[in-house]
Amino acid sequence: MxxxxxxxxxxxxxxxxAAVHLFGKQGFSGTSMRDIAKAVGVLPGSLYAHxxxxxxxxxxxxxxxxxxxxxxxxxxxxxxxxxxxxLRAMVIAHVSVVADNPERSLVVFHQWRFLGDDNIQAAIGKxxxxxxxxIGVIEDGIKxxxxxxxxxxxIAVLSILGALNWTPEWLTPNGALSPEEVGGVIADxxxxxxxx
Amino acid sequence: MxxxxxxxxxxxxxxxxAAVHLFGKQGFSGTSMRDIAKAVGVLPGSLYAHxxxxxxxxxxxxxxxxxxxxxxxxxxxxxxxxxxxxLRAMVIAHVSVVADNPERSLVVFHQWRFLGDDNIQAAIGKxxxxxxxxIGVIEDGIKxxxxxxxxxxxIAVLSILGALNWTPEWLTPNGALSPEEVGGVIADxxxxxxxx
DNA sequence: TTTGCTAATAAACAAATGTTTGTTATGACA
DNA sequence: TGTCATAACAAACATTTGTTTATTAGCAAA
Numbered sequence: 270m271x272x273x274x275x276x277x278x279x280x281x282x283x284x285x286x287a288a289v290h291l292f293g294k295q296g297f298s299g300t301s302m303r304d305i306a307k308a309v310g311v312l313p314g315s316l317y318a319h320x321x322x323x324x325x326x327x328x329x330x331x332x333x334x335x336x337x338x339x340x341x342x343x344x345x346x347x348x349x350x351x352x353x354x355x356l357r358a359m360v361i362a363h364v365s366v367v368a369d370n371p372e373r374s375l376v377v378f379h380q381w382r383f384l385g386d387d388n389i390q391a392a393i394g395k396x397x398x399x400x401x402x403x404i405g406v407i408e409d410g411i412k413x414x415x416x417x418x419x420x421x422x423x424i425a426v427l428s429i430l431g432a433l434n435w436t437p438e439w440l441t442p443n444g445a446l447s448p449e450e451v452g453g454v455i456a457d458x459x460x461x462x463x464x465x
Numbered sequence: 466m467x468x469x470x471x472x473x474x475x476x477x478x479x480x481x482x483a484a485v486h487l488f489g490k491q492g493f494s495g496t497s498m499r500d501i502a503k504a505v506g507v508l509p510g511s512l513y514a515h516x517x518x519x520x521x522x523x524x525x526x527x528x529x530x531x532x533x534x535x536x537x538x539x540x541x542x543x544x545x546x547x548x549x550x551x552l553r554a555m556v557i558a559h560v561s562v563v564a565d566n567p568e569r570s571l572v573v574f575h576q577w578r579f580l581g582d583d584n585i586q587a588a589i590g591k592x593x594x595x596x597x598x599x600i601g602v603i604e605d606g607i608k609x610x611x612x613x614x615x616x617x618x619x620i621a622v623l624s625i626l627g628a629l630n631w632t633p634e635w636l637t638p639n640g641a642l643s644p645e646e647v648g649g650v651i652a653d654x655x656x657x658x659x660x661x
Numbered sequence: 662t663t664t665g666c667t668a669a670t671a672a673a674c675a676a677a678t679g680t681t682t683g684t685t686a687t688g689a690c691a
Numbered sequence: 692t693g694t695c696a697t698a699a700c701a702a703a704c705a706t707t708t709g710t711t712t713a714t715t716a717g718c719a720a721a
Contacts, residue, residue: 280668298495299579302709314711315669323709353660379575383495410659417661424650425659427635428628435627454620462658463606463621464549465613476698498679510681511699519679 281319283309288326293372297327297383327380328388334377335395341366346402352410353460359403360459361452363433364440368448371437378434400426429459477515479505484522489568493523493579523576524584530573531591537562542598548606549656555599556655557648559629560636564644567633574630596622625655 287308291300302323306313320326345358367374381392403426410416432455440451483504487496498519502509516522541554563570577588599622606612628651636647 295578296492296494298492301707303707311668312670313709314671317710318668356659382491407659414661416659417657419661420654420659421650424647425654427631428651428654431629431631431634432624432627435623435630438627439623451620454617455624458616458621458624458658460658460660461613462654462656463552463603463612463616464656465610465615497677499677507698508700509679510701513680514698 280309280311284316284319285326285329289330289370289373289376292327292330292380293375297323297376297380324383324385327376327383328385330373330376331381331384331388331392334373335392335399337366337369338363338377338399339395342399342402346406351415352406352413353415356403356406356410357453357456357460359406360429360433360456361449364436364452364455365448367433367436368440368442368451371440371442374434374437378437400430403429432459476505476507480512480515481522481525485526485566485569485572488523488526488576489571493519493572493576520579520581523572523579524581526569526572527577527580527584527588530569531588531595533562533565534559534573534595535591538595538598542602547611548602548609549611552599552602552606553649553652553656555602556625556629556652557645560632560648560651561644563629563632564636564638564647567636567638570630570633574633596626599625628655 284305287305288300291304291308295304302316303313306316309316341362342359345355345362348355348358350358381389384392404422407416407420407422407425411418411420411422436451436455440448442448444451446454480501483501484496487500487504491500498512499509502512505512537558538555541551541558544551544554546554577585580588600618603612603616603618603621607614607616607618632647632651636644638644640647642650
């Protein structure tokens with residue numbers, strides 16, 4: 270019987286985890302390969318048996334990170350639920366992905382600038398798709414009368430994504446509220462606003 | 466008659482402007498002194514006749530940036546207006562500071578991690594003061610019945626600041642709306658929420 | 662024991678980093 | 692004219708950077 274190896278337990282995964290942590294905390298340029306090697310407990314040159322280059326690590330981290338957000342949100346974009354329910358589910362899904370690893374989210378949101386030109390363009394394209402998914406749901410809600418017709422769609426979406434993209438700065442995986450609860454509270458705040 | 470020299474026209478100001486631009490675009494660690502020197506049109510060593518060190522530049526930029534936000538918002542925190550009016554004025558003031566120089570705001574929001582320990586603590590303290598100013602106004606609004614009593618104060622404030630701190634990513638100084646108008650729209654969105 | 666594979670080491674490379682030093686050009690004022 | 696301050700240059704410094712290469716240890720299967 271073939272031994273079932275935990276796919277997240279190899280040396281490559283240990284290296285990538287350390288890279289996510291350090292890129293999130295110190296930034297891509299602020300992190301040296303020696304920093305990563307020290308965190309893993311290995312000499313710098315040893316890393317290159319498992320990864321191609323420093324930038325290839327960033328590509329992997331950002332691509333994988335973006336995919337997690339898209340995969341988590343996608344099922345709710347066009348579900349049969351009402352626009353308000355769909356948007357709420359998208360907000361909760363987004364917050365859950367952040368909470369799963371806030372440092373990875375910091376890399377996704379802030380370190381993509383250090384990708385090569387091709388990968389930058391790909392990342393910007395996916396971010397635009399992501400924004401468009403939110404805009405679509407909001408427009409559905411306006412059409413159905415659930416959301417205010419006087420909304421500035423663009424600024425509303427950018428404000429929502431701003432609130433969501435700021436969460437890795439303060440969200441702690443072990444807080445009093447679960448990620449789903451936090452997402453629900455944020456959704457309530459955005460839906461109903463401040464005034465009662 | 467003494468010649469009146471524009472205080473923003475010296476070589477030191479040119480260097481600091483280039484540093485703001487590059488730190489905002491490439492990050493502190495991603496920017497070399499040679500990058501800055503090239504942007505100014507000078508050899509690297511020449512910079513040190515005008516600035517003490519790379520980190521001293523960052524200290525100056527972040528301190529000055531934080532001060533701009535505090536100065537812009539402070540007069541509205543305890544004005545005689547209603548809580549809703551005060552919060553609206555604070556949001557508009559914040560957006561106006563961002564619009565004045567989005568790159569400087571990016572440095573303030575994301576590069577403070579590269580300060581020395583003492584300056585990091587000082588910056589965190591000022592950020593806490595800033596958050597507290599928004600929390601205070603929201604609590605006033607809850608007490609006076611203007612804002613929903615069911616609000617989660619902390620999450621509401623972090624969502625507001627998230628929306629505001631994301632603006633340097635998309636705000637362009639020459640957009641169709643003035644910074645004040647954008648701030649007003651954001652304030653409306655936050656006050657009334659999405660549903661009508 | 663030998664073979665073969667995985668993973669790590671040790672050492673070095675060229676290039677880039679922040680910074681310092683001694684010197685030189687420029688122009689205002691005496 | 693000579694003096695003085697400002698600002699830049701030219702060259703170098705010790706370190707740190709990402710990466711490569713040749714070699715060695717550990718261990719499972721034959």
